[in-house]
Amino acid sequence: MRLFIFATIFIAVFGLMSLYISKRFIKKLHFKKRYKNYLNYFLVLNLFGVVGYMLFRRYPVIPNEIYFLLSVPIGIVFLLFSTAVIYDIFAYLINVSTKNEKRRDFFKRSLDIGSVAIAGTINAKAMYNAKHIELEEVDVKIAGLKKSYNIVQISDVHIGGLVDKKFIYSLVKRINSLNADIVVITGDLVDTNLKYAKEALNELKKLKSTYGNYFIVGNHEYFHKVDKIINYVNSLGIKVLENENIYIGQKGFGFNLVGVYDIFGHRYGSYVPDINIALNGIKNAPTVLLAHQPKYVEELKSTEKIDLILSGHTHGGQIVPFNLLVKLQQPYIKGLYQHNKTTQIYVNKGTGFWGPPMRLGASSEITLLKLKSID
Structure with a gap:
């Protein structure tokens, strides 16, 4: 309905x-x-x-x-x-x-x-x-980080229709050339019935990184049986972070990677984001949070020490002047922002597209985030 x-x-x-x-x-x-x-x-x-x-x-x-x-x-x-x-x-x-x-x-x-x-x-x-995906290289300085890391982020791929096996094959090939420490997919990976997406999803098995590949759900996964999508993505060797955290890197030299469900879960009635559960047992180290919608920053408290948030959802507006409407609903549209004294947020413009295969004023992107310590 x-x-x-x-x-x-x-x-x-x-x-x-x-x-x-x-x-x-x-x-x-x-x-x-x-x-x-x-x-x-x-x-x-x-x-x-x-x-x-x-x-x-x-x-x-x-x-x-x-x-x-x-x-x-x-x-x-x-x-x-x-x-x-x-x-x-x-x-x-x-x-x-x-x-x-x-x-x-x-x-x-x-x-x-x-x-x-x-x-x-x-x-x-x-x-x-x-038709052209841009590589965005972004330097991010994080306090307390003892070793540099390269994170490759993709978001809002929207597998289904024109975003098919061929598209994902080419995407994986480009990502693997970047020698990532980790690859993160920040939601809206699937935008069709799972049985039509499996052939394209299987290409993601070929993703290569030093410390693994990670995924969080976006709002569109809720439209296509989110539980089945989570199970299938996990079966590909890609860890779905469900209000949980994992330590990345060597002990004493790494960072916490945290992932939460999308805020659409509040309306859906389950798979609800909970930052308190997600941060449970976290190590004393810098923290990177994966949250699909930039708007999730409004649910965070100042006492929750998060150094960097990686989001998507907005598509950067996808087609100008639609970005003006997106701005009414999301606090950040694209790029890197200093949210407060301790937290930065990066918003990926989306690697695929929703609806028309068109982009104007907001290119599709693969993001290479170079995490570095503050000198």
């Missing part, structure tokens, strides 16, 4: 955005009626794509080529809507600031052509960006 309500609201929102694009953008263009009709037909096809995506997103039984055609309209409609809003603002400014009718008409036609060209360009650029 929850998924049905979400799908209904999601489709309704995109329907309203499409109506706005048609009435406030396409209708006002100084184009022949025939061309404006073509644009409206294209808009309707995109809306059907959004509906198709919601039908098949949990069960990717269709070929990837068709899945691509169903998923990309989400990004197209969102970017066209953003373009339409900006177009509306500039059209208004032209009308109120330009008294000469010929000059006003020239500016308006220029705006029309420019807006359509820019909309096409940014959509193409966003699709291009999603």
Whole structure:
């Protein structure tokens, strides 16, 4: 029922955005009626794509080529809507600031052509960006750390549909080239029924690191039988941290790695994050916490000594200007922040993508965190 309500609201929102694009953008263009009709037909096809995506997103039984055609309209409609809003603002400014009718008409036609060209360009650029994963190298200084460590972090891979076995094979190959001390996956690894994800997940058996590979669940795992996903990931030789900690490195020279369930567990009714349980029996050493959502910092107390938090969830906004909406719900969007005097937080922009295979203003990333002692 929850998924049905979400799908209904999601489709309704995109329907309203499409109506706005048609009435406030396409209708006002100084184009022949025939061309404006073509644009409206294209808009309707995109809306059907959004509906198709919601039908098949949990069960990717269709070929990837068709899945691509169903998923990309989400990004197209969102970017066209953003373009339409900006177009509306500039059209208004032209009308109120330009008294000469010929000059006003020239500016308006220029705006029309420019807006359509820019909309096409940014959509193409966003699709291009999603195909390329950037390596982000980040130096993090931690008090009390007696030895340097390299942590490779990936997050929000969203296996399912276009993120398949081939994608994970290539991802693992790149990670293994980084010679990590540990590899951490900070949630939203699986975004489909487990039986459709197993082939891609099996590629993760090939991950190589000195002290092991670790995973925490994100909110999307709760949508696809979180217990079964946890068991399967554990079977791959990847340790799922379930409100628990493990010591990394040689005795006296390492750090605590702590992992908690996602805060979505509060709504789910089980698999609830509990930092007190997670910190039980912790060693006297620097502490790195894996928590899927940056918002989890709001549940931490100042008495809990955590040196670094590694999160994901936000996708860095994935598509500008969606990052502005994400900022309303999460305290941090992407990159490294000093949360308080003792705690830093790093937010990974996501290694895969959710919904459309598009990214604009927030590249996909693999993070190489170089932990160093403070001199």
